[in-house]
Amino acid sequence: MFEAILLKCIQSLRGERSISGIFHLIQGKRSSQTLQDAKIYNIDLFFATAPSIKKEQVEEAVVRMAAKGWVYINEEKIPVIREEGHQVLNNSTIETRHYLNGMTLHKHVNVFEKRLRLLIQTITRTNLKDFSFIPIEDDIETQRWVKYIYRNCSAEEMITNLHNELYTLLLAIDKLEAELFTARITGGRVTGRTKAQLASRYDLSKEDVDLYVRHTFYYLLQSTLNAPQSYKALFMCAEGLEGSNLITASAKQTHHLLTGGYTLEQICNRRRLKISTIQDHIVEAALVVPDFDISTFVSADHQAEIAQALNLVNSNKLRELYEAMEKRFDYFQLRLVKARLNYGDKEVGSYVSRTTS
Amino acid sequence: MSREQLHEDLKRYFGYSEFRQGQQEIIEDVLEAKDVLGILPTGSGKSLCFQLPALLQSGVTVVVSPLISLMVDQVRQLKVKGVKSVTALNSFMEVKERAAVLNSLPNYRLIYLSPEILQNSRVAAKLKELHVNLFVIDEAHCISQWGHEFRTDYLKLNEMIKELGDPPVLALSATATPEVQQDIKIQLNRPHMVPHIYKMDKPNMSFEVEYLEDPGEKIERIKTILSNQPAPTMIYFSSRSAAEKVAEELWLTMDQRVAFYHGGMENIDRLLVQQQFMNDELDVVCCTSAFGMGVDKPNIRRIIHYHFPGQIESFIQEIGRAGRDGKPCASLVLHTHRDHYLPQLLIEKELPKNEDAARVFHWFDRNERLLSDEEMLETLQLSDSQWNFIKFHLGKSGVITRNNIEIKENWKVIQAELLNRLQERWNYKNSKYKQMINWLFYDGCRRKMLYSPFQSEVRSPQAGCCDYCGSFMKDLHIPQKEVSRAQYSSWEARLRAIFLQEPSDG
Ligand SMILES: Nc1ncnc2c1ncn2[C@@H]1O[C@H](COP(=O)(O)OP(=O)(O)OP(=O)(O)O)[C@@H](O)[C@H]1O
Ligand SMILES: [Mg+2]
Ligand SMILES: [Zn+2]
Numbered sequence: 001m002f003e004a005i006l007l008k009c010i011q012s013l014r015g016e017r018s019i020s021g022i023f024h025l026i027q028g029k030r031s032s033q034t035l036q037d038a039k040i041y042n043i044d045l046f047f048a049t050a051p052s053i054k055k056e057q058v059e060e061a062v063v064r065m066a067a068k069g070w071v072y073i074n075e076e077k078i079p080v081i082r083e084e085g086h087q088v089l090n091n092s093t094i095e096t097r098h099y100l101n102g103m104t105l106h107k108h109v110n111v112f113e114k115r116l117r118l119l120i121q122t123i124t125r126t127n128l129k130d131f132s133f134i135p136i137e138d139d140i141e142t143q144r145w146v147k148y149i150y151r152n153c154s155a156e157e158m159i160t161n162l163h164n165e166l167y168t169l170l171l172a173i174d175k176l177e178a179e180l181f182t183a184r185i186t187g188g189r190v191t192g193r194t195k196a197q198l199a200s201r202y203d204l205s206k207e208d209v210d211l212y213v214r215h216t217f218y219y220l221l222q223s224t225l226n227a228p229q230s231y232k233a234l235f236m237c238a239e240g241l242e243g244s245n246l247i248t249a250s251a252k253q254t255h256h257l258l259t260g261g262y263t264l265e266q267i268c269n270r271r272r273l274k275i276s277t278i279q280d281h282i283v284e285a286a287l288v289v290p291d292f293d294i295s296t297f298v299s300a301d302h303q304a305e306i307a308q309a310l311n312l313v314n315s316n317k318l319r320e321l322y323e324a325m326e327k328r329f330d331y332f333q334l335r336l337v338k339a340r341l342n343y344g345d346k347e348v349g350s351y352v353s354r355t356t357s
Numbered sequence: 358m359s360r361e362q363l364h365e366d367l368k369r370y371f372g373y374s375e376f377r378q379g380q381q382e383i384i385e386d387v388l389e390a391k392d393v394l395g396i397l398p399t400g401s402g403k404s405l406c407f408q409l410p411a412l413l414q415s416g417v418t419v420v421v422s423p424l425i426s427l428m429v430d431q432v433r434q435l436k437v438k439g440v441k442s443v444t445a446l447n448s449f450m451e452v453k454e455r456a457a458v459l460n461s462l463p464n465y466r467l468i469y470l471s472p473e474i475l476q477n478s479r480v481a482a483k484l485k486e487l488h489v490n491l492f493v494i495d496e497a498h499c500i501s502q503w504g505h506e507f508r509t510d511y512l513k514l515n516e517m518i519k520e521l522g523d524p525p526v527l528a529l530s531a532t533a534t535p536e537v538q539q540d541i542k543i544q545l546n547r548p549h550m551v552p553h554i555y556k557m558d559k560p561n562m563s564f565e566v567e568y569l570e571d572p573g574e575k576i577e578r579i580k581t582i583l584s585n586q587p588a589p590t591m592i593y594f595s596s597r598s599a600a601e602k603v604a605e606e607l608w609l610t611m612d613q614r615v616a617f618y619h620g621g622m623e624n625i626d627r628l629l630v631q632q633q634f635m636n637d638e639l640d641v642v643c644c645t646s647a648f649g650m651g652v653d654k655p656n657i658r659r660i661i662h663y664h665f666p667g668q669i670e671s672f673i674q675e676i677g678r679a680g681r682d683g684k685p686c687a688s689l690v691l692h693t694h695r696d697h698y699l700p701q702l703l704i705e706k707e708l709p710k711n712e713d714a715a716r717v718f719h720w721f722d723r724n725e726r727l728l729s730d731e732e733m734l735e736t737l738q739l740s741d742s743q744w745n746f747i748k749f750h751l752g753k754s755g756v757i758t759r760n761n762i763e764i765k766e767n768w769k770v771i772q773a774e775l776l777n778r779l780q781e782r783w784n785y786k787n788s789k790y791k792q793m794i795n796w797l798f799y800d801g802c803r804r805k806m807l808y809s810p811f812q813s814e815v816r817s818p819q820a821g822c823c824d825y826c827g828s829f830m831k832d833l834h835i836p837q838k839e840v841s842r843a844q845y846s847s848w849e850a851r852l853r854a855i856f857l858q859e860p861s862d863g
Contacts, residue, residue, distance in 0.1 A: 052623065124857055132437035134632055136625070140454065163856035170848065182848040187855035190845075191633040194626035196601075197616055200608055 001215065002207035003070075004092035005046050005100075006061055007085050010071055012041045015080040022079075023058045026050040028106060035103075039280065044103035050211060051106075057207060099219040104284055108241040113217045114142040115237040117185065120162065122146050123155040124187040136186050149236060161233035169223055169231070173216065176202065180209060181216040254281035255292075279332045286339040294340055298333045306337040363409075370412055371438060377402045379555050383527070384409055387491065390525045392550040394497075394538060398557040399531040399677025400653070404431060407493040407527055411467040412440065416490035419521070420469045423496050423508060428469040430653075435467070445469035446480060459483050472499075472510035475517050489521045494545075497528035498670070501540035502782075509749040515545050526550070531557060531677060532670040534810050556812055557673070561680045563821030563828040564803040566690045566796075575663060575691045576606060581831075582689070587613050587640045588658040588835045593675055594645055595664035595699055597621050603663065604643040613640040620647035649675055655682035658835055662690040667700035668789035669796060669810065685820035687830040692797060700793070704786045709743040714775055717747055718768060727760040750778050802826055 009022045017037060024034045028048025038044035062079050065071045070085035081089070089095055118137040125133040135143060149158075170178040180202065186192040193201070198209045221241075224234040257267045264282075268275050286292050298306070306321075306329060313324050321334055363381065367373050376384075383395045383406045397403050408431075411418035422428045428445040435443045442465050444458050462468065462483050474480050494500065499508040518526060528541050528550070542550050569575060583590065594600040597619040604617035616639055618630045633639045635654050642648060646666070657679040666672050680686030709717075716737055727733060734744055751757050756764045756771055764771070792810070799806045803823035808815050821828025845851035853859050 120855065124855060127857060132434060134433070134628060136628065138624070140451070159856050160858075163852065163858055167849065167852060170852070175848070179848040182851045182855065185855055186629070186632070188857045189636065190851065190855050191636050191638050192629050193633075194616065194622075194629050196622075196626065200605060 001093065001211045002050070002205060003061060003065060004089060004094040005049065005211070006058065006065065007070060007081060007089040007092075008094050009041075009043050009046060010062075010079045011081045011086070011089060012043045013037070014041075015074060015076075015078050017041075018076075018078050019058055019062055020055070023053070023055045026058070027053050028102070038103055039277070045098075045100050047102035048106035049100050049102045049214060050207065051110075052210070053207065061207070098215060099222055100215060101218060101222070105218065105221065108238070109214070109217050109221050111142075111241060112221045112237050113214075114139055115145055116217075116220075116234070118142055118146045119149060119158075119237060120185055120187040122150055123158050123162075126150070127155060127159060128188065136192070153236075158233055165231045165234050166220075169220055169234075170216075173219060177212050177216050180212045184213050250277075251281035251284045254278055255285040258282065258285070279335075283332075283335045283339050286336050292340070294336045297336055298329070302329065302333070303337050303340070306334060307341055310338065310341070366409065366413060367405075370409065370440065371405065377405075379553055380405055383553050386551050386553070387525065387527055388413065390490075392526045392547045393528070394541060394550040394552050394554075395527065395529045396533055396538065396552075396554045396557065397529070397531060398555065398559055399674065400681035401531075401555075403495070403529045403531070406529065407491065407495075408435065408440075408467065410491060411443075414490055416488040417465065418467050418491040418493060419484065419489050419524075420467065420493040420495060421472055421475065421511075421514060422469055423472065423499050423511075425471060427495075428471070432469060440467070443467040443469075446474050447471045448474050448477075463487060472508060472514065476510065476513065481517065481520065485520060489524045492518050492521065492524045492526050494526065494528045497530045497541050498533045498537050500528075500544045501533075501537045502785075509745055512544060512749075518545070532673050532811075534670075556808075556814075556816055558804065558808045558812070558815040559676070559680060559686075560816045560819045561683055561685050562676065563685070563687045563818065563830070563833065564807065564823040565687065565828070565830050566692070566803065566824065568797070569691060569693050572693045572695055575693070576603060578691055579603075579661060579663070580607070580611060582659070582661070583607070583611060583613060583641065585831055586835050589634070589637065589639075589654065589656055590641045590659040590661065591648070591657060591675075591678060592641060592643045592661045592663050593666075594643060595666070595703065597645055599663065600643040600645055604641075607641060607643070614638065615641040615643065618642050618644040618648040620645065646671070646675065649678060652678050653681060654678070656684070657681070658684075658686045658833065659830060660686070660688045661830075662688075662692075664696055664699060665690050665692055665793060665797065667703055667786070668793050669807065670789075672793065673807070684836070685834055687821065687828075687833040689830045690797060697794065700790050701787075704783075704790065706740055707742045708782055708786070709739060709747055709779065711776060711779070713737070713739060713743060714747065714772065714779065718772055721756075721762050722765070722768075725762055727757060727762065746779075746782070747775070750775055800825070 005026060006022065009025060013021065021034070021037060024031065025038055025043065026046055026049055028051050035047075038047045062071065062073070065085070066073055066079070068084070069082060070088055071079045071081050074080050114137045118135060121133060121136050125131075137143065170181065180198055183193045183198055183201075195206045195209045198204070199206045202209070204212075220234060221238060224231045224238050225241075228235040254267055254271070257270065262270065264275065264278060267273075267278050271278070282297070286294055294303070306325065309325050310321060313321050318331055318334055318338075322329075322331060325334075360381075363384065364376075367376060378401065379395065379397050380402055383393055386393050387406065387410045395403060395406055407418055407420060420428075422431075425445075425447045428447065432443050432445045444465050444467075446455065446458055446468065448471060450458070459480065463486075468484075470480075475484075494511075494514060500511045500514065518524070526545060526547055528545065530537075530541075533541065538552070538554070542548050567578065569578070579592065592600075592603065594603070600617045600619055604615050607613065608615040614633075616630045616633065618627060622630075630639070630642065631648070631652070634642050634652075637656075643663075660676045660679045662672075662675070666675065676688045679688070717739075720737060728736065730744065733739070734741065737744065739747070748757065751771075754771055754774060756762065796803065796806055802825050804815050804818065804826075818828075820834065821832060845854060
């Protein structure tokens with residue numbers, strides 16, 4: 001997965017950004033350069049997906065991929081993808097189906113992950129009458145949150161519910177990811193495995209172990225937010241993260257203006273932003289705001305039509321959909337409908353490679 | 358206070374029915390406000406000697422402890438026992454958190470501190486407002502230059518004690534030779550401390566040393582030993598990469614649960630390894646000395662040294678992790694001719710060389726004030742401990758006070774003096790190192806020899822004695838079924854175990 005993400009970045013950056021640029025992106029550096037790159041090159045889904053990565057790890061991986069013939073390093077020391085690389089990428093989940101959505105969700109996933117880890121440990125250890133366990137998360141905020149939940153909810157009930165919800169959700173994903181995820185969790189009499197242990201056990205790189213597990217947390221969070229009623233216990237861990245909180249501050253502002261009756265053009269003028277940026281914001285909102293209405297952009301009839309075509313095309317590539325619909329709708333409209341469809345869909349929680357071209 | 362009362366309190370606060378050797382004697386003296394020097398073996402329960410008095414006395418007990426994880430662990434365990442009025446202050450705390458603790462300091466009975474944070478003037482000021490009636494120095498050998506782990510900040514403790522109104526002092530250590538014990542008293546300015554010195558040998562431990570021609574043989578020897586029977590085992594290394602490499606090799610080739618642990622790992626993974634080990638979910642931990650002090654697991658049966666440390670005292674600390682439940686355990690040191698240079702290289706990194714000192718004086722000539730410690734390291738190309746050494750000695754001779762360079766004449770004399778100190782330290786470290794080597798090559802009872810710098814006699818061993826006397830690690834009797842080896846057939850099963858959805862196994 002790590003290499004596929006790097007390939008994806010290398011491909012999307014088209015030889016225009018150095019390894020440092022890629023490193024900053026996946027590591028999640030909050031500089032305007034990095035944030036812009038992520039948007040412009042359409043790789044914002046991968047922003048901050050490997051927060052603990054070191055630059056050397058990226059460099060070494062690029063060298064490895066060059067040795068395998070997937071990429072080459074040009075005169076400016078910038079990695080460029082080769083045909084073999086394209087093929088590897090096309091066959092990877094990064095192109096087919098994944099739930100990473102870093103730019104929008106990385107902070108929330110982070111909070112969600114910490115809460116879930118500590119909550120599981122707390123409710124199961126205390127159930128065993130062990131009150132002296134070493135908390136798996138030393139983050140004070142998280143500890144406060146768990147204490148609060150622990151005091152106000154029935155632990156017994158939470159244990160059963162969390163187990164059942166996780167079981168259901170993990171059943172629907174790759175077995176490897178379900179295994180890695182459960183192996184990393186601490187609870188009951190079971191202590192989570194370290195990254196190094198899992199890397200040995202499954203013959204993966206440490207980077208991959210990290211990414212697979214994080215990916216599962218993305219999946220869990222989005223599935224939960226899309227169907228809070230079905231995943232009540234998990235939804236608690238997403239408390240305070242839901243709804244418009246999920247989108248970036250900038251998107252929030254756009255959404256605010258939109259509900260205030262402003263048109264797309266008016267918002268562009270007012271905010272002095274490019275129309276494509278505003279469109280991004282609207283797609284973000286469509287994905288996460290429960291009662292978001294997109295019919296001002298695509299009529300209900302057209303929504304139905306696009307949804308139908310989407311089923312037929314059976315591809316996540318927008319361009320194919322675009323062609324299939326004889327270019328009658330623009331990419332923005334297609335993305336909106338897709339986003340809306342994904343909202344409330346239990347299984348597909350994220351919009352994937354929205355403009356792969 | 359009567360003996361019965363003390364027993365009752367022990368039971369009430371800690372749930373123990375008996376005092377262990379030395380505890381009651383030390384506690385009685387502490388309660389009579391005497392200054393006490395307590396030397397007790399590793400794992401014998403030194404912490405109790407100040408924890409119980411802290412709960413029985415009015416006022417505050419201050420404990421200086423060199424390791425943050427050690428403090429945090431003890432605080433956590435006390436809280437579990439229902440002792441809420443305990444806290445730890447260290448320099449790694451978040452600012453907000455530290456401020457909160459500082460402001461409620463009078464509410465605590467027992468306060469753990471790192472020696473570094475005692476240098477913080479705000480902390481010191483707050484402490485002075487309290488009524489401190491016991492000042493504890495854990496791992497007190499750190500006070501002595503002749504202790505195996507000299508920490509310059511420990512030397513400033515005696516000033517602090519004075520400023521706190523000269524409360525009674527309790528100094529504790531498991532690895533202090535008679536000369537170090539003497540030095541502790543001198544440095545603390547308490548020549549009349551009541552000594553409670555107990556034999557520090559471990560009657561439940563046997564010793565074995567094996568010299569190998571080829572470094573490659575080490576791993577084979579380890580495999581043979583481990584394949585005998587799984588049991589909680591620690592393997593010590595002097596380098597992180599070696600620990601990782603051997604862990605991987607053992608994991609791949611043996612049917613045992615192996616992990617590595619060192620200071621370069623992410624926090625959460627360090628915690629997980631420690632917890633897995635404590636929970637008996639691991640058989641073997643390959644570690645550096647970063648995993649050691651503070652590990653209080655009762656049933657560690659084997660300590661193997663893949664690399665041996667630079668001195669006997671460190672060795673005793675490291676083997677002190679085993680057999681804390683009092684049952685038989687064994688130590689094995691594997692060495693080859695190559696290892697004999699390793700500790701010396703480490704000493705070199707630790708101490709400044711003559712040319713380093715010359716560089717420092719040259720810089721002093723052209724500057725008035727010191728920079729921050731980090732900048733000094735950077736500018737002068739010194740390691741942490743090298744710079745600490747120089748700073749400490751120049752501070753002592755008055756060349757620097759706070760961050761000012763005070764003296765600029767008489768360089769020659771001062772320089773010569775520093776070089777003398779340096780030479781002394783080198784000689785000392787080397788003699789310690791030789792002592793270690795001599796023990797490895799000793800042809801006689803290893804138990805007697807190991808403890809001879811500390812005491813004239815050893816107690817008779819409960820299980821095996823040593824290879825010279827005919828005991829080997831492979832003969833160690835390990836009670837069966839001590840380790841549960843839960844394995845999960847699928848992620849579903851593991852998930853059920855995490856969430857206690859299995860029918861309970863009793
Ligand atoms: N009287 C007692 N009865 C039973 N267990 C005890 C008693 N006193 C202490 N213990 C237990 O012994 C273990 C070791 O205690 P402690 O950590 O204080 O040892 P120590 O002497 O400080 O060791 P080290 O030199 O390694 O720091 C602890 O788990 C503690 O709970
Ligand atoms: Mg101790
Ligand atoms: Zn012997």
